[in-house]
Amino acid sequence: MHTVTRFLRALLLSITAAFLAVAQAPQPGPDTLTLTSGEKLIGHFVRSTGATVTFKSDGLGDVTIDWSKVRDLATAAKVAVIRKGVKLHKKEAPTYIPQGTLAEQDQKLQIAPGPPAAPQSIPLTDTAVVIDQAAFQKALNRSPGIFSDWAGTLTGGATLVEATQKNRTFTGAAALVRAEPTEDWLDPSYRTLVNFSASYGKLSEPGATTIKTSIIHAAIEQDKYFATSLFGFGQADFDHNFSQGLDLQQTYNGGIGWTAVKTAAHELDLKASVSYIRQAFLPDATGVIPPSQSLIGSVFSEHYQRKLPKSARLDEALSVTPAWNNTSAYSAAFGTLVSVPVYKRLSGSVSIIDTFLNDPPPGFKKNSFQFALGVTYSLQ
Numbered sequence: 001m002h003t004v005t006r007f008l009r010a011l012l013l014s015i016t017a018a019f020l021a022v023a024q025a026p027q028p029g030p031d032t033l034t035l036t037s038g039e040k041l042i043g044h045f046v047r048s049t050g051a052t053v054t055f056k057s058d059g060l061g062d063v064t065i066d067w068s069k070v071r072d073l074a075t076a077a078k079v080a081v082i083r084k085g086v087k088l089h090k091k092e093a094p095t096y097i098p099q100g101t102l103a104e105q106d107q108k109l110q111i112a113p114g115p116p117a118a119p120q121s122i123p124l125t126d127t128a129v130v131i132d133q134a135a136f137q138k139a140l141n142r143s144p145g146i147f148s149d150w151a152g153t154l155t156g157g158a159t160l161v162e163a164t165q166k167n168r169t170f171t172g173a174a175a176l177v178r179a180e181p182t183e184d185w186l187d188p189s190y191r192t193l194v195n196f197s198a199s200y201g202k203l204s205e206p207g208a209t210t211i212k213t214s215i216i217h218a219a220i221e222q223d224k225y226f227a228t229s230l231f232g233f234g235q236a237d238f239d240h241n242f243s244q245g246l247d248l249q250q251t252y253n254g255g256i257g258w259t260a261v262k263t264a265a266h267e268l269d270l271k272a273s274v275s276y277i278r279q280a281f282l283p284d285a286t287g288v289i290p291p292s293q294s295l296i297g298s299v300f301s302e303h304y305q306r307k308l309p310k311s312a313r314l315d316e317a318l319s320v321t322p323a324w325n326n327t328s329a330y331s332a333a334f335g336t337l338v339s340v341p342v343y344k345r346l347s348g349s350v351s352i353i354d355t356f357l358n359d360p361p362p363g364f365k366k367n368s369f370q371f372a373l374g375v376t377y378s379l380q
Helices: 002-024 133-141
Strands: 031-035 039-047 053-056 062-067 070-083 099-105 108-111 120-123 128-132 153-164 166-178 188-204 211-225 228-241 246-262 265-280 295-305 313-321 331-343 345-355 367-378
Touching: 031 053, 039 070, 053 070, 070 108, 070 133, 120 246, 128 133, 153 331, 166 367, 211 345, 228 265, 228 345, 246 295
Parallel strands: none
Antiparallel strands: 031 039, 031 070, 039 053, 039 128, 053 062, 070 099, 070 128, 099 108, 108 120, 153 166, 153 367, 166 188, 188 211, 211 228, 228 246, 246 265, 265 295, 295 313, 313 331, 331 345, 345 367
8 A cells, every 4th residue: 555655656746847847948038020120029930931921929910021121030949941842741751851940131041950950041032931840840740630621712692673573593602622731832632622503593473484593513523632733533513504404414523633833823723534424404395305315525624713913813614525425415614703802701702604515405505604793701
């Protein structure tokens, strides 16, 4: 009994000593940033690129400043410097990444790893990203859950008319993306995209046939990157268009994609796939339902995103779907969305969607055009 008591007492003393050692360990002092105007900011370095530095000031909060306006910068905590052209893989041992306390002067970074290693001088123009060392290590070893890191937009609009004629039109869209890892200095690993859009309307008046509009598109895509700009993907698309006599078109794709352009301002993806397409139609003008058909085809598409002035954004996509076993059963789709911020995450938006189906049932037009004004909410 005495042996157990002594053991517990020794264990308690060890835990207490360890806790006191951690509590009394010296904490790194504040970082300092001095502007060319002479103003000095006290706080913590957050991140920098070759053009700007983000600093969390004790008095001003997060501020982003051009390096040209910075006289000098010194950090007490260590940072990691990722040079231009360097891409890392998650969980990779980054032995070639300079890490240490940071001092900046005359457009050069001085990285001091600590003895016995000598300080290293790096021109600002050679750096892509500089971040806190703790954030750097966390990003390398992070394992996000399936509900983490989703970004995208939700858009909605409505038109109501109450007179001799009654008109109800509702439009909605969701464009969601989850790209891992989220850090732009790490090689991309995979990306999940979910898209949905719908337009539903009814126009009625006494003594006349009610006119209905029903257009629905849903798609899910999973990308797996083989290199920084090359990826394979699997995709499933589902389309219903009452105005074109299309009950349901199912498209299952597998192919290769290429990120042809990717900068902070814009991004362009090009994709090509082999596809299985199943078309089912609504009754034609005579009440006859055309036979469904199975097609073997391809989808060739491009997706372009661009940041516009005043934080506006452009999102545009075009796809062409030829069918190789029935060359008359081809289709195409074009869509674009321009959103302009109004308040915080809310934006006003203008969207255009144009779909083409070359083989609709008799009595239906091949082309379907939509123009909508709405409100967009950004998830991030």
